[in-house]
Amino acid sequence: MSIAPYIKEIGRGKEGARALTREQARDLLCQVLDGRVSDLELGAFAIAMRIKGESVEELAGFLQATRDRCLPIAPGRPLVVLPSYNGARKLPNLTALLALMLAREGVAVLVHGMPDDPGRVTTAEIFRDLGLAPAETPGDLERRWARGEPAYIRTEHLCPPLARLLDVRWVIGLRNPGHTVAKLLDPGEGLRVVNYTHPEYGTLLTQFLQATAAHAMLLRGTEGEPFADPRRTPRMDVFLAGRPRPELGIPAREGVLTDLPRLPAQCDAATTARYIQAVVSGARPAPAPLQQQVECLLQALSRQQDTRTFSHDPSA
Numbered sequence: 001m002s003i004a005p006y007i008k009e010i011g012r013g014k015e016g017a018r019a020l021t022r023e024q025a026r027d028l029l030c031q032v033l034d035g036r037v038s039d040l041e042l043g044a045f046a047i048a049m050r051i052k053g054e055s056v057e058e059l060a061g062f063l064q065a066t067r068d069r070c071l072p073i074a075p076g077r078p079l080v081v082l083p084s085y086n087g088a089r090k091l092p093n094l095t096a097l098l099a100l101m102l103a104r105e106g107v108a109v110l111v112h113g114m115p116d117d118p119g120r121v122t123t124a125e126i127f128r129d130l131g132l133a134p135a136e137t138p139g140d141l142e143r144r145w146a147r148g149e150p151a152y153i154r155t156e157h158l159c160p161p162l163a164r165l166l167d168v169r170w171v172i173g174l175r176n177p178g179h180t181v182a183k184l185l186d187p188g189e190g191l192r193v194v195n196y197t198h199p200e201y202g203t204l205l206t207q208f209l210q211a212t213a214a215h216a217m218l219l220r221g222t223e224g225e226p227f228a229d230p231r232r233t234p235r236m237d238v239f240l241a242g243r244p245r246p247e248l249g250i251p252a253r254e255g256v257l258t259d260l261p262r263l264p265a266q267c268d269a270a271t272t273a274r275y276i277q278a279v280v281s282g283a284r285p286a287p288a289p290l291q292q293q294v295e296c297l298l299q300a301l302s303r304q305q306d307t308r309t310f311s312h313d314p315s316a
Contacts, residue, residue: 003031003041011048019052025061029177033069033161046168046176054177056208062181063212070159070187073138075108075145078301079190083183084113085166086197086224087120092264092272094290095123096130098227099150100280101294107301109150110141110188112158114166121269123225127152129273158187184208186216191301195221206237206244213242215304217297230261230287238300248300250292261287 006028009018020028031037032045054062080102084095099109115124115134127134135141135153144151156163162185165178184205186192194209194216196202202220209216218237222229228236235252238245262284264275278284 003028003037003045007041007044007048010052011044014051014053017048017052019055020058020061022057022061022064025058026065027061029062029065029181030068032165033065035161035164042168043172046172046174049177050174054180054204056204056211058177059180059184059204059208060212062177063184066159066162066181066185067187069161070185071138071153071157073110073141073188075110075141075188075190077108077145078305079108079110079188080297080301081186081188081190081192082109082111082226083185083192083194084111084123084225085179085182086221087117087122088223088225088267088272089120090267091223091230092267092275093121093123093126093225094222094227094230094272094276094287095225096126096132096150096152096273097276097279097286098290098293099152100276101286101290102297103148103150104280105294105298106148107298108145108190110190111150111152112155112185112187113152113182114155114163121267121272124152124154125269126273126276129269130276155182159185186214189215191215191217191297191304193217193219193226193297195219195224195226197221197224209239210242210244215240215300217293217300219293228287228289228293230263230289233289233292236293236296238296240300240304245300245303248296248303250296253289261285263287 082095082099099111102109113123135144135151136157141151162178169175194205196205205218216239220234228234233253236250238248264271279286
């Protein structure tokens with residue numbers, strides 16, 4: 001089946017394009033992920049969506065199609081999911097530090113992302129320099145969690161067709177909806193940390209998390225990564241079953257900065273890994289915004305479990 005009818009709807013330019021329904025979006029991405037489209041159709045889809053932008057219903061359909069093709073993950077314990085798809089260019093990439101700080105609190109942590117990104121330092125590289133091997137199977141994930149370690153898995157092992165869609169970027173030079181979906185992907189029904197770079201995406205993702213009854217933390221990421229900026233605490237919003245929970249969130253730090261954390265001067269993987277090891281060992285203090293993020297996530301996890309317990313109570 002051709003996706004031409006869908007391209008006809010989404011490919012009319014920013015003003016003339018029409019959004020797809022959730023089911024149409026799911027069907028479209030199912031065909032894309034399953035390789036049932038031509039290269040020409042794939043490129044047209046990517047460019048049309050780049051110009052139009054995704055709607056809440058389209059994102060929900062795209063995400064459903066992607067989750068259906070993911071490695072089955074059932075942690076059986078509280079889980080925090082850290083999608084890591086941008087890497088660092090200027091600041092140290094501290095996604096691995098956030099993962100280790102959460103794991104130290106007894107939380108199962110799943111980090112997923114692509115291993116390479118030219119010009120950026122990926123979380124995969126930092127996990128490697130920390131001596132933490134990537135997982136490939138559900139058994140690998142369980143062994144990492146049993147050892148009290150965060151688990152990192154490459155997208156190619158978590159969802160191979162999504163990895164192939166993300167690689168289209170290197171052919172056409174533009175990101176596509178696969179990138180947004182990857183940063184929303186929670187294969188284990190945990191508490192996901194969703195981050196955005198541009199403010200308009202913050203509004204869209206707020207609507208998406210509410211519409212899909214998500215358990216999530218939403219914040220403006222650090223160079224597109226899901227950890228709080230170590231220099232200034234960003235606003236962190238918590239959603240449980242799609243409901244905003246302002247009492248669990250953290251307001252943004254305002255005013256003039258009077259002190260800065262001591263961060264590495266370089267952001268390469270080896271230097272970042274040494275810094276993370278120093279923080280985890282206690283030789284250096286953790287940046288206060290990351291400590292706040294960990295505390296916020298722990299509280300949210302506790303409330304998430306209360307919500308699930310209540311929802312399964314026959315007397316409720």
